[in-house]
Amino acid sequence: MSFDDMDVDSIWMDGEFVDWDEAEIHVLTHGLHYGTGVFEGVRCYDTADGPAIFRWEEHLQRLYDSAKPYDIDIPFEPDELTEATVELIRREGLDSCYIRPIVFYGYDMLGLHPGDCPERVAIAAWPWGAYLGEDALENGIDVMISSWRKHASSQIPTNSKTTGAYVNSVLASLEATDNDYREALILNKEGNVAEGPGENLFLIRDGEIYTTGLSESILDGITRRSVIEIARDLGYTVHDQATISRGELYTADELFFTGTAAEVTPIRSVDDTQIGAGTKGPVTDDIQSAFFNIVENQPAEYDDWFYPVER
Numbered sequence: 001m002s003f004d005d006m007d008v009d010s011i012w013m014d015g016e017f018v019d020w021d022e023a024e025i026h027v028l029t030h031g032l033h034y035g036t037g038v039f040e041g042v043r044c045y046d047t048a049d050g051p052a053i054f055r056w057e058e059h060l061q062r063l064y065d066s067a068k069p070y071d072i073d074i075p076f077e078p079d080e081l082t083e084a085t086v087e088l089i090r091r092e093g094l095d096s097c098y099i100r101p102i103v104f105y106g107y108d109m110l111g112l113h114p115g116d117c118p119e120r121v122a123i124a125a126w127p128w129g130a131y132l133g134e135d136a137l138e139n140g141i142d143v144m145i146s147s148w149r150k151h152a153s154s155q156i157p158t159n160s161k162t163t164g165a166y167v168n169s170v171l172a173s174l175e176a177t178d179n180d181y182r183e184a185l186i187l188n189k190e191g192n193v194a195e196g197p198g199e200n201l202f203l204i205r206d207g208e209i210y211t212t213g214l215s216e217s218i219l220d221g222i223t224r225r226s227v228i229e230i231a232r233d234l235g236y237t238v239h240d241q242a243t244i245s246r247g248e249l250y251t252a253d254e255l256f257f258t259g260t261a262a263e264v265t266p267i268r269s270v271d272d273t274q275i276g277a278g279t280k281g282p283v284t285d286d287i288q289s290a291f292f293n294i295v296e297n298q299p300a301e302y303d304d305w306f307y308p309v310e311r
């Protein structure tokens with residue numbers, strides 16, 4: 001959905017609310033030229049107890065952690081960013097929405113070393129439905145192995161959600177779409193499975209669950225963490241530091257993606273090879289149902305995963 005079709009009036013920027021159309025930056029902004037920014041993607045769900053931000057503290061922590069390798073000193077305390085976000089959701093009257101906090105080096109000069117470029121901070125929020133579509137959640141998606149490899153963490157820290165690093169995801173997405181696939185799956189430098197352009201991967205074999213380990217050049221996904229916990233709570237064995245070879249994908253019983261945007265999305269084929277029955281498998285269904293039950297109903301056992309937005 002285009003921003004032009006959306007009815008949100010303001011964005012929080014550097015400590016104040018500004019009109020959506022006036023949330024602008026200079027064309028010589030450091031972050032624009034060199035990708036020196038870090039960001040988050042967070043969802044607020046319209047739960048049975050009212051709007052609540054899913055795993056807000058974890059996302060906020062990851063934002064501050066992402067900033068560390070780049071010496072980005074976020075000029076606001078976590079509490080201030082929390083207050084700004086909650087206030088933004090409130091004033092825009094949003095029930096469920098996607099939240100995009102971003103911090104980047106601003107305008108001063110354009111040496112590679114950011115020098116005295118100020119750290120700029122913005123938080124936007126807007127309504128956003130199923131990222132890969134409702135049909136994808138129900139019937140699964142067709143993915144292709146990208147010809148682009150994921151950069152290693154020794155090249156660009158993959159546990160930091162760095163704006164510039166996302167050109168890798170953009171290349172993989174473009175290639176997948178140009179070849180009529182819904183999404184890409186990216187291998188790491190070693191040729192093992194890393195992740196999707198904006199998703200982590202889970203594999204099911206013989207009733208047990210595997211997901212690529214943190215040393216496989218992946219983002220430490222917060223949905224990944226949540227799904228690991230949900231699956232264990234449901235009684236599944238989860239191998240959460242797995243190395244998954246390309247070949248294992250084709251013979252998996254089930255595969256699915258997780259992500260804030262993608263939520264829990266089944267994968268029905270890889271490179272035109274059908275996975276399992278070619279539809280949402282039973283384990284995926286079990287976990288997806290539990291996930292949506294949690295984000296819709298905010299059950300007491302998972303209460304601490306939510307940050308309420310009081311009206």
Ligand SMILES: Cc1ncc(COP(=O)(O)O)c(C=O)c1O
Pocket residue numbers: 041169195196197198199200218219220221222223224258259260261
């Ligand atoms: C590269 C990449 N991997 C995985 C994920 C999933 O992470 P999360 O569940 O925290 O959204 C994302 C989305 O942020 C991502 O961009």
